[in-house]
Amino acid sequence: xxxxxxxxxxxxxxxxxxxxxxxxxxxxxxxxxxxxxxxxxxxxxxxxxxxxxxxxxxxxxxxxxxxxxxxxxxxxxxxxxxxxxxxxxxxxxxxxxxxxxxxxxxxxxxxxxxxxxxxxxxxxxxxxxxxxxxxxxxxxxxxxxxxxxxxxxxxxxxxxxxxxxxxxxxxxxxxxxxxxxxxxxxxxxxxxxxxxxxxxxxxxxxxxxxxxxxxxxxxxxxxxxxxxxxxxxxxxxxxxxxxxxxxxxxxxxxxxxxxxxxxxxxxxxxxxxxxxxxxxxxxxxxxxxxxxxxxxxxxxxxxxxxxxxxxxxxxxxxxxxxxxxxxxxxxxx
Amino acid sequence: xxxxxxxxxxxxxxxxxxxxxxxxxxxxxxxxxxxxxxxxxxxxxxxxxxxxxxxxxxxxxxxxxxxxxxxxxxxxxxxxxxxxxxxxxxxxxxxxxxxxxxxxxxxxxxxxxxxxxxxxxxxxxxxxxxxxxx
Numbered sequence: 001x002x003x004x005x006x007x008x009x010x011x012x013x014x015x016x017x018x019x020x021x022x023x024x025x026x027x028x029x030x031x032x033x034x035x036x037x038x039x040x041x042x043x044x045x046x047x048x049x050x051x052x053x054x055x056x057x058x059x060x061x062x063x064x065x066x067x068x069x070x071x072x073x074x075x076x077x078x079x080x081x082x083x084x085x086x087x088x089x090x091x092x093x094x095x096x097x098x099x100x101x102x103x104x105x106x107x108x109x110x111x112x113x114x115x116x117x118x119x120x121x122x123x124x125x126x127x128x129x130x131x132x133x134x135x136x137x138x139x140x141x142x143x144x145x146x147x148x149x150x151x152x153x154x155x156x157x158x159x160x161x162x163x164x165x166x167x168x169x170x171x172x173x174x175x176x177x178x179x180x181x182x183x184x185x186x187x188x189x190x191x192x193x194x195x196x197x198x199x200x201x202x203x204x205x206x207x208x209x210x211x212x213x214x215x216x217x218x219x220x221x222x223x224x225x226x227x228x229x230x231x232x233x234x235x236x237x238x239x240x241x242x243x244x245x246x247x248x249x250x251x252x253x254x255x256x257x258x259x260x261x262x263x264x265x266x267x268x269x270x271x272x273x274x275x276x277x278x279x280x281x282x283x284x285x286x287x288x289x290x291x292x293x294x295x296x297x298x299x300x301x302x303x304x305x306x307x308x309x310x311x312x313x314x315x316x317x318x319x320x321x322x323x324x325x326x327x328x329x330x331x332x333x
Numbered sequence: 334x335x336x337x338x339x340x341x342x343x344x345x346x347x348x349x350x351x352x353x354x355x356x357x358x359x360x361x362x363x364x365x366x367x368x369x370x371x372x373x374x375x376x377x378x379x380x381x382x383x384x385x386x387x388x389x390x391x392x393x394x395x396x397x398x399x400x401x402x403x404x405x406x407x408x409x410x411x412x413x414x415x416x417x418x419x420x421x422x423x424x425x426x427x428x429x430x431x432x433x434x435x436x437x438x439x440x441x442x443x444x445x446x447x448x449x450x451x452x453x454x455x456x457x458x459x460x461x462x463x464x465x466x467x
Contacts (some may be wrong), residue, residue, distance in 0.1 A: 009354040011368070032358070032366070052417045110415065114352035117383065119343065121415050125361030145353050163423035164416075233387055236380035243377040246355060249334060254358040258366035280360060284334060297383055 002132035005102050005146045007141040011248030011255055013127040014066045015040055016143025017104045020129060021067075024102055025178045027074065031248075033184070036259030037073050037191040038066030041196055043321075044207045045215040052123075054237045055157055057215070059251030061198065063125035063166055067104065069180075069194070081172040086157045089170030095181035096174060097133040102141075104129055106171040110161030114140070114149040123245070124162050144246045147219060148311060188263045189332050196329045199321070209321045216314030223302035232297045235310075239290045239297075250283035251292075271331050275324065282320050289313045334359050336367065340374040346382045348374075388412065399466040405441030407432070409466035410456040424455045 005024060010016030013287060015035040022029050035041070040060050047055040064080070071078040083089035096103045108124045109115055132139030136153045151159075160170045198208060205214040215238070222231040241251065248255035260276035263269075296306045336359045344352055354370040361367055395409040411421045422429045434440045435448070447461075453460040 009353075009356055011358060031368075050417075052415070115353075116348040118347045118349045118352060118385070122420055144355075164420035167423075229390075230386065232383060236383050239376060239380045240384065243374060243379055248356060248358040254334065254366075258358045261366050274367075279366070280334075287334065290374075290376045294379045298379050 001097055001100075003097065003100050003102050005129070005131035008143070009146050010143040011244075012040075012060075012246045012252070012307055013142070013144055014038075014125075015255070016246075017129055019072050019125040020141060020143060021104060021175055022070070022074075022178075025076075025175055026074070027178060027182060029060060029070075029074075030262065032255055032262050034057065034070050034181050034189075035066065035252070036070040036195075036256050036263060037184075038188045039191050039194040039198065040066045040074035041195050041256045042207075043141055043209065043211050043251075045211045046206050046216070047218060054233055056318055057238045057241045058074065059242060059247060059253075063106070063127075064171075064173075065120060065125075069191070070187075071175070073190045074182045074184075075179040075184075076175055077177040079173050080171065083170035086161055086170070089160055089172070090153065090157055093130060093138075093172060094133055096172075099128065102129050102131040103172050103174045103176060105156075105160055106168040107159035108164075108168065109155075109159075111155055111159035112142075112163060113151065113155055114142070114145065119244075122162065124164055124166055124168055130156075132321050152154065178206045183232050184266050188267060192263075192328060193332055194324050199325045200329065209325060211320060212318040212321060216311045216318060219307055219311045219314065223307050226302070228300045228302050231302055232300050235293050236297050239293055242286060242290055250286040253283035253286055268329060269329070275328055275331075277326075278320075279325055282317065282324060285313070285317050285320060289317065296313075336361055336369055339369055339371050341371060342375045342378055344373050344378050344381070346378075349378075349381075384414060388415065396466050405406045405436050405438045406463060406466040407452060408436040408440060409454070410458070410463070414456055421455070425451060461466050 008020055010031045012018060015031050015038065019029055019031045019034045019036060042061045043059055045057045051058040093103060097234045104127055107126050107128060108122060108123050110120050128140050128142040131141055132137050137298045138148050138156050140149045140151050142149060158166055162168060200208060202208040202210065205211065224232060257279035260272045260279060264272035264276065292310050292313060339357055339359055340420065353406060354372055356368050357371050358366055359369050391412050396413055398404045399406050399409050418429050422432045425432055435444060449460050449463055453463045
């Protein structure tokens with residue numbers, strides 16, 4: 001069975017899946033709104049959590065949060081399940097398709113044959129929608145792809161049961177019931193409040209705006225502590241997280257600016273319009289940082305002056321973001 | 334970023350030309366946000382290509398180590414499959430120290446057939462190929 005499903009390509013997998021699933025049920029939502037209401041924006045740098053020997057950096061909130069936040073804040077009833085065996089996970093998915101329920105799945109990108117090899121790493125927090133099932137083949141709407149695709153049972157099973165952090169364990173999620181009307185104004189308020197809280201309040205240096213300053217100091221130690229090869233890999237990973245993994249540009253900052261513009265249209269709070277423009281400028285600062293950092297990577301240098309330069313750029317971004325969240329906080333005191 | 338400043342820098346390495354166009358959020362002349370597409374941006378292309386070059390370099394180093402009998406091919410195939418020790422250990426259903434032991438040629442040569450089959454399955458290669466690093 002193939003469920004009639006409208007595929008729309010989006011910047012980011014989880015906010016894209018959330019948007020496309022909710023639109024399927026007729027809810028008036030787009031990707032920026034889903035991202036903002038779901039409090040998707042974040043920053044963290046975790047030098048002690050290494051993947052392939054490189055410290056982790058993220059520009060977004062923990063996987064799974066956007067979908068559940070958006071559903072809760074819009075009064076949508078959903079369910080999310082994990083499984084202990086492949087057979088259970090695939091049977092339940094088949095049942096869902098049979099009942100006409102397009103279903104979101106958490107997968108590893110490493111086992112998705114429709115992605116080019118160049119993107120296939122063990123990244124386990126990718127999201128896509130299964131909307132059809134025929135014989136041994138599943139129909140996939142992956143929001144970061146331009147069109148829909150198909151995937152064989154074996155590949156999908158592997159992708160859903162990939163190992164390593166965060167382990168999907170066959171996780172799938174879908175919508176049970178939508179309300180006749182949604183209160184976007186209230187949902188926007190909740191989304192913004194949580195983002196302000198996550199960015200401003202963590203007392204630990206690795207999370208929120210403080211982590212931007214933390215990273216700016218950390219980068220200064222690279223030329224003395226690491227050889228050129230390692231230093232370049234460390235820097236390169238920051239840029240990859242910011243630009244390459246579907247973020248809409250500048251590590252989700254442009255997506256958040258788009259959200260504030262949408263939020264302004266709905267709430268008519270004029271400060272949101274100004275803050276949207278401010279976030280666009282912050283996004284441009286992040287793009288400049290990526291440009292300068294990639295030049296250091298290309299030169300494979302541990303020349304201190306270059307590292308001081310990008311460290312100062314990050315310091316500037318830290319100041320700008322801190323000011324931004326302080327103003328954002330004042331919208332909903 | 335404005336819509337007329339969106340970079341279109343192709344990924345001219347590996348199968349980069351097959352990469353889907355990315356959705357970007359940019360502003361129009363009137364300051365309105367809109368979606369547009371980009372095939373890529375030079376800074377992100379540079380760092381992605383370097384990540385791959387580093388994997389190639391690691392594979393070359395590892396191949397030499399296998400030849401000189403310093404490590405077993407498990408270590409080589411782990412990198413070839415873009416894994417690290419924690420990921421491989423969870424696929425193998427072993428502790429990290431056990432997988433690390435399997436990377437010693439002396440231990441690897443005595444591994445039971447069942448364990449070899451398990452590794453071959455993880456790396457998606459025939460068991461025979463597991464004994465060589467190439």
